[in-house]
Amino acid sequence: MTTMKVFRCPGRHGYAVEASPFLPNRLACAASQYYGITGSGSLFVLDQTETGIVLVRSWQWGDGLFDVAWSEANEHVLVAGGGDGSLQLWDSANQNAPLKVAKEHTQEVYSVDWSQTRAENLIASGSWDRSVKVWDQNLGASLATLRGHEGVVYSSIWSPHIPGCIASASGDGTLRVWDVKAAACRLAVPAHKAEILSCDWCKYDQNLVATGSVDCSVCVWDLRNVTQPVNQLLGHSYAIRRVKFSPFSRTVLASCSYDFTVRFWDFGRRLPLLDTVEHHSEFVCGLDFNLHIPHQVVDCSWDETVKIYSPSCLTAAS
Amino acid sequence: MNRLKLISGHLSPGGSAAPLPDLRSSDCGCAAPSSGDEVVVVHGRRTAIGKAKKGSFKDTTPDELLSAVMTAVLKDVGLSPDQLGDVCVGNVLQPGAGALMARVAHFLSGFPEKVPVYTVNRQCSSGLQALLNIAGSIRSGTIQLGLACGVESMSLRSMGDPGDLSSGLSANAKARDCLIPMGVTSENVAERFRVSRRQQDSFALDSQIKAALARDSGLFDQEIVPVSVTVRDESGQERRLEIRRDEGIRAGTTLEDLARLRPAFKPDGTTTAGNSSQVSDGAAAVLLGRRAAVEELGLPVLGVLRGSAVVGVPPDLMGVGPALAIPAALQQAGLKVNDIDVFEINEAFASQAVFCVQRLALPPEKVNPLGGAIALGHPLGCTGARQVVTLLNELRRRGRRAFGVVSMCIGTGMGAAAVFEYPGP
Numbered sequence: 001m002t003t004m005k006v007f008r009c010p011g012r013h014g015y016a017v018e019a020s021p022f023l024p025n026r027l028a029c030a031a032s033q034y035y036g037i038t039g040s041g042s043l044f045v046l047d048q049t050e051t052g053i054v055l056v057r058s059w060q061w062g063d064g065l066f067d068v069a070w071s072e073a074n075e076h077v078l079v080a081g082g083g084d085g086s087l088q089l090w091d092s093a094n095q096n097a098p099l100k101v102a103k104e105h106t107q108e109v110y111s112v113d114w115s116q117t118r119a120e121n122l123i124a125s126g127s128w129d130r131s132v133k134v135w136d137q138n139l140g141a142s143l144a145t146l147r148g149h150e151g152v153v154y155s156s157i158w159s160p161h162i163p164g165c166i167a168s169a170s171g172d173g174t175l176r177v178w179d180v181k182a183a184a185c186r187l188a189v190p191a192h193k194a195e196i197l198s199c200d201w202c203k204y205d206q207n208l209v210a211t212g213s214v215d216c217s218v219c220v221w222d223l224r225n226v227t228q229p230v231n232q233l234l235g236h237s238y239a240i241r242r243v244k245f246s247p248f249s250r251t252v253l254a255s256c257s258y259d260f261t262v263r264f265w266d267f268g269r270r271l272p273l274l275d276t277v278e279h280h281s282e283f284v285c286g287l288d289f290n291l292h293i294p295h296q297v298v299d300c301s302w303d304e305t306v307k308i309y310s311p312s313c314l315t316a317a318s
Numbered sequence: 319m320n321r322l323k324l325i326s327g328h329l330s331p332g333g334s335a336a337p338l339p340d341l342r343s344s345d346c347g348c349a350a351p352s353s354g355d356e357v358v359v360v361h362g363r364r365t366a367i368g369k370a371k372k373g374s375f376k377d378t379t380p381d382e383l384l385s386a387v388m389t390a391v392l393k394d395v396g397l398s399p400d401q402l403g404d405v406c407v408g409n410v411l412q413p414g415a416g417a418l419m420a421r422v423a424h425f426l427s428g429f430p431e432k433v434p435v436y437t438v439n440r441q442c443s444s445g446l447q448a449l450l451n452i453a454g455s456i457r458s459g460t461i462q463l464g465l466a467c468g469v470e471s472m473s474l475r476s477m478g479d480p481g482d483l484s485s486g487l488s489a490n491a492k493a494r495d496c497l498i499p500m501g502v503t504s505e506n507v508a509e510r511f512r513v514s515r516r517q518q519d520s521f522a523l524d525s526q527i528k529a530a531l532a533r534d535s536g537l538f539d540q541e542i543v544p545v546s547v548t549v550r551d552e553s554g555q556e557r558r559l560e561i562r563r564d565e566g567i568r569a570g571t572t573l574e575d576l577a578r579l580r581p582a583f584k585p586d587g588t589t590t591a592g593n594s595s596q597v598s599d600g601a602a603a604v605l606l607g608r609r610a611a612v613e614e615l616g617l618p619v620l621g622v623l624r625g626s627a628v629v630g631v632p633p634d635l636m637g638v639g640p641a642l643a644i645p646a647a648l649q650q651a652g653l654k655v656n657d658i659d660v661f662e663i664n665e666a667f668a669s670q671a672v673f674c675v676q677r678l679a680l681p682p683e684k685v686n687p688l689g690g691a692i693a694l695g696h697p698l699g700c701t702g703a704r705q706v707v708t709l710l711n712e713l714r715r716r717g718r719r720a721f722g723v724v725s726m727c728i729g730t731g732m733g734a735a736a737v738f739e740y741p742g743p
Contacts, residue, residue, distance in 0.1 A: 037321050083321070108321070128324075152324070195328065214328045239328040258328065278719065312717075 007053035007306040012042050014300025016067040017286035022075035024292035029306050032064030041065030045092045057092045069114040073121050081109030089139050100139040105129050115158040124166050126156030146178045148185040154197045161206035169196035175211050189226040198242040204250035212240030218255050231267040242287045256284035275313035354610030357453040359621035362707035363390045363543045364602035367564045367695040370472035374561045375599035378547045381423035383601035384469040389427045390543040391603045403461025405435040406451045408444025408468035409699035411475035415439035442726050443734040446702025452606050462611035468703035469601035495633035496730045501583030504667035507637040508588045511673045515588040518668035519576040522593035522692045529689025530569035541707050566596045566695035593668035598695030602703035621710045625651025626736040637670025639733020640725040641677040647735035662705040664726035665690035713740035
């Protein structure tokens with residue numbers, strides 16, 4: 001593995017990281033005080049240098065921040081979801097205060113995602129109030145509220161292929177696929193017998209979605225036939241907090257877990273586990289691939305660090 | 319919704335169908351923020367191991383072997399010897415455990431007189447004991463950096479003179495047991511714990527195969543210091559040679575070859591020359607330091623000493639030493655057998671090595687992956703230090719954070735073990 005770069009945020013426990021779609025060296029991290037149980041939140045905009053990570057900008061929020069998403073339209077703009085049920089729009093170029101705050105969810109917002117299909121520029125949010133909401137890029141009043149989940153929503157992710165299509169993961173054990181135009185649930189998959197904390201779409205196959213669950217497994221689903229998963233990836237010893245498909249390979253994905261590890265998988269192989277990275281001393285909650293730098297990964301953990309690294313298993317797998 | 323309750327629910331899911339894994343504490347894979355007071359291994363080298371009396375080091379005095387490794391270790395990392403706080407050398411057979419010999423080696427290496435040196439003899443563990451002694455001095459703040467070495471010439475000295483012992487020895491069973499030849503203790507272990515001739519030969523064969531493969535793959539090339547020596551043949555002719563290859567390895571050994579050998583210590587016994595460690599010559603040196611001092615000097619960290627233990631066992635069954643020392647060392651390090659990636663267990667005899675591996679339920683692929691003393695040889699005072707060098711180089715080769723154990727049985731009834739961590743690239 002090449003050098004690992006570390007950013008330390010003392011007193012802040014990382015919940016989410018995302019690499020900028022515009023700037024190869026930029027990333028954002030949503031973190032919370034006191035492990036997100038209580039206290040305030042911080043949003044960090046970071047740049048990686050040759051040897052390390054520097055803070056570009058940070059903001060405080062009155063409640064914990066649980067997810068962050070970069071704008072697909074403007075390289076300075078990002079949206080974050082907070083424990084107070086709010087979404088905030090931030091501008092890293094200028095402001096000290098958010099551009100806009102939208103408070104419609106009645107409970108914690110655990111997931112925010114910015115649509116990648118450029119025609120759209122919509123934001124999706126998933127909340128513990130069991131709903132998924134869709135917003136325009138200015139965070140005006142929500143455009144749609146998708147109800148149907150019978151448990152808290154942990155993750156709501158736009159399909160990178162199909163416009164107006166969202167996948168959501170819930171504490172009710174189902175993976176749901178929504179049609180935003182019709183504001184309806186098109187598919188409800190009883191994917192796990194335990195809570196599902198994360199889901200992500202395959203970047204190369206519009207039918208594939210991965211789910212990560214409290215049952216310690218990652219499942220890959222083909223939405224054309226959901227009677228059973230295409231693959232079940234076992235290895236983590238505690239709940240999986242986030243799954244992310246690689247932007248560079250159809251069958252490679254990464255998962256991070258309460259077991260302090262990040263694992264890389266290639267479900268095209270007979271033995272899918274590529275590597276287990278153990279460089280955190282607390283729950284690993286945030287994970288993303290860098291779109292511009294192949295095989296570079298960023299993660300964040302409750303151990304008050306954000307780490308950027310290039311696991312050798314990814315370069316080998318390519 | 320109560321956030322704490324929600325997250326706790328992720329750790330003990332109420333509705334999951336599978337039986338809950340018991341929540342248990344285990345050391346996390348990430349190193350805790352490292353303390354500047356930790357004892358770290360900076361670097362280590364060894365000479366090739368020569369066959370005693372017949373091999374290339376048969377006419378080489380131990381101070382020359384020792385000097386070669388001490389010089390090489392410091393030269394490799396660019397450290398001036400005057401930075402050393404102390405040097406400890408493990409040795410068994412030289413008079414006074416080689417105390418004078420070690421000081422001579424010092425000066426042969428050009429060390430300044432202000433650097434002290436001493437020797438230690440805990441029989442087969444002396445090389446490791448030297449390391450533990452230096453570690454202790456570092457921990458007590460007596461020194462910042464030290465060299466732990468081991469050397470033995472079994473060509474020039476043998477286990478002859480037992481010293482001056484009380485006549486009361488004959489009336490004391492345990493004291494008498496201390497005089498039992500090592501080979502007989504091997505037979506005792508084989509008999510008591512039912513380790514068959516076949517198992518011993520099989521283990522010995524594996525050692526030869528693994529060592530030959532390691533040598534031919536060049537895995538020892540980095541750690542071996544070439545030594546220029548003079549070898550005298552039968553006619554008195556002297557040749558100057560550079561020795562850089564382990565001589566004990568018998569590639570091409572077969573089970574049949576081993577099965578043909580006659581028992582060496584007991585007429586109907588199972589221990590043979592083929593499934594025992596070889597009598598050898600060699601030296602090794604390991605540079606240790608307090609982490610803060612090491613980092614300040616810009617020196618690398620090859621390993622971290624995480625725990626150690628020395629235990630006493632029955633003298634007539636001395637071979638069981640590792641089976642007790644390893645669990646004690648692991649407990650001290652807060653680790654379990656499963657956490658360890660490589661075990662370097664000295665193969666004094668296949669009987670005791672097999673017993674220890676079985677007793678501790680060690681996965682065989684984790685034990686002596688590059689072969690052991692049966693193939694390489696066992697230069698008594700050198701072995702412990704040599705094992706540390708081989709272990710840490712192997713862990714580094716694997717390229718990721720890993721843990722290893724060095725352990726050996728000790729004549730007169732003891733076992734020693736030390737746990738090391740390779741921190742990762």
